[in-house]
Each structure stands twice: as C-alpha cells, then as structure tokens.
Amino acid sequence: MTDTELLRAEGLRVTAPRLAVLEAVGAAPHATADQILTAVRRELPGVSVQGVYDVLHALTDAGLLRCIEPAGHPARYERRTGDNHHHVVCRECGALDDVDCAVGHAPCLTPSTTHGFSVDLAEVTYWGLCPGCRTARDATA
Amino acid sequence: MTDTELLRAEGLRVTAPRLAVLEAVGAAPHATADQILTAVRRELPGVSVQGVYDVLHALTDAGLLRCIEPAGHPARYERRTGDNHHHVVCRECGALDDVDCAVGHAPCLTPSTTHGFSVDLAEVTYWGLCPGCRTARDATA
DNA sequence: CAGTAAACTTGAATCAATCAAGTTTAGGGC
C-alpha cells in the first residue's frame, strides 16, 4: 500500500507535508519532531514547525505513526508496524532502539489490579546505557 | 527509621526543606513537584522553587524517592518502597495509580536483544482511562 | 468548477524544568 493509499484509508487528506513526514519517519525511525522537520524541509522548504506537529498528531491519532516519549527526552516517532515491540533508552544520550517482546507471548500486559482504570496499552521501557556511552563512562572512571 | 535517620544513612544533610519534602511525598504519593512545593510552603513559606527541585533530585539520586515521568504530564514522586511495582496512567487527566507486578516474578524484564545496551531497569506503564474520565466520556458519546 | 472544512502559515505564549550567581547553614574539627 502506498503512503497516499494509507492516508486515504484512514480518511485523511493527502497533502505534501503528510507524505513527506511519512517518508522521513520511514527513512529515519525514532526521529524527533525536530529531525523530522529538518528532513521534510529538504524537500519542502516552506513547511512550518506547527505544520509538522499538526501532521505528527494527525498521523499518530490515525494510527499510522507511533509516538514514543522517553522521560527527559523529546518525543520520537516511528511508523506503526503493528507488531508489539518495546524500547531500550540510553540514560546518558537518549539513544533509542527496538526490543522485541521477550518470549513470544506478551507478559506483564495484564496487570493484577487496575483500580478501575480501563487499560488499553502496556508500555515497556528498558533503561540503561548504550554501547557508546558505556565506553565513554568506563574511560573516565 | 525516622526521616532524619534516613537522610543521615545516605550521608545527606538534614535540613528543614528535605524533611518537609519527605513528609509531603509520604502524605500525598504521586504528587507533582508543584503540589509538593505547595504542601511544603504550608509549613515553610520561604522555600523556593529551585530549592524543592534540588531536594527532589538529591533524594531521588540517594534512592529515597522515585521519580515517575508519564509522557505528556509533569513528573511525579513517590517514596521508594523497594517493591517492584508499576503504574497505570489515565490518558485523559493524568491520574496515576500503583499496579503490582503481575504474577509474582518480574516478566518482560529480560529483553531478548538489547543492541549492546546494558539495561539496569525495566519500566512498565499501563495507559488507559481512569473511572472518572471513562464515565465522562460515556456521557458525551 | 465553486464551496467548505480541513490543513496549513506566521507569530506569540506556555509550562515544566534548569542555569547562573550569590547567600545561608549544617555538621565536622579545634
């Protein structure tokens, strides 16, 4: 399915900024809004900051993009692939990578007590150090 | 162990703002920095914004407090109880509650592949709607 | 091909949190 068809399937208008954002996120997964803005402007120089944020929200609401917001770092976006994977984040530099869900079935996704909350998503974030920052820390220690 | 002893045990100085913050967080778990500031000022009117942030960071680093940062909402703090529990967050109003880790042992905490990251913490966040917001949504739907 | 609501632009504002620089104070040493 082309990006145009994807947008149409969700009942969204097909515009140049939207196509450019989809392409940019596809080319650079886990990009920040700022990086996406830069990438989009390489093809469409006139696009505004607000425009990119609007597009990101619209596409996220439609389920075409997934938004990841690691504590203490700007939000990142990836194309929704439908699979249930999680993320590992570097405490030092904010580097982010995908982590497949451990051992087949999704554990931890049915909490014991939810205090009356209706849960629709369980999100797992692994915190640690990326290889680069670990090396740097060893060097100074 | 008293709060004073807790601070001493971590090699931290015992000051009025620190004791007040510990007490405030104990009385109102999952409070935001702003709420903690307000609570602390009821007893110590002169305490500054920066002072509370400094204390929160110092106590968090020392392991006396735990900081929770739900995406799109200000950070919240709780007293470190040592147990491994997670959190459920309301998408609508940001309400937050504790969730015991499902079924005894900690699942999902050993990711399959970590791309060379050294992981030291696995964090699980459940997203959904709190009872209040669910009722409100049903009423308008 | 015209009408309209959605999508965009510009420009200013918000909010949590942090930085910078100077002052106070807790607690070890005399």
Place this chain on the structure above:
DNA sequence: GCCCTAAACTTGATTGATTCAAGTTTACTG
C-alpha cells in the same frame, strides 16, 4: 561551644519542546 567550608538554599532569568491563536491556503465533495 565556636569556626570553617562544602553543601544546601535563595533570587531572578532562561531554556526548549510543545501548544495556542488568528488568519490564509488547499484538497476533496457535489
């Protein structure tokens, strides 16, 4: 008990990601 010094605090300004507000353009419906 009283200095001394680093840690802890205060005031005041600033950052940075994101959002609000108001007006203009543009993709799709009829």
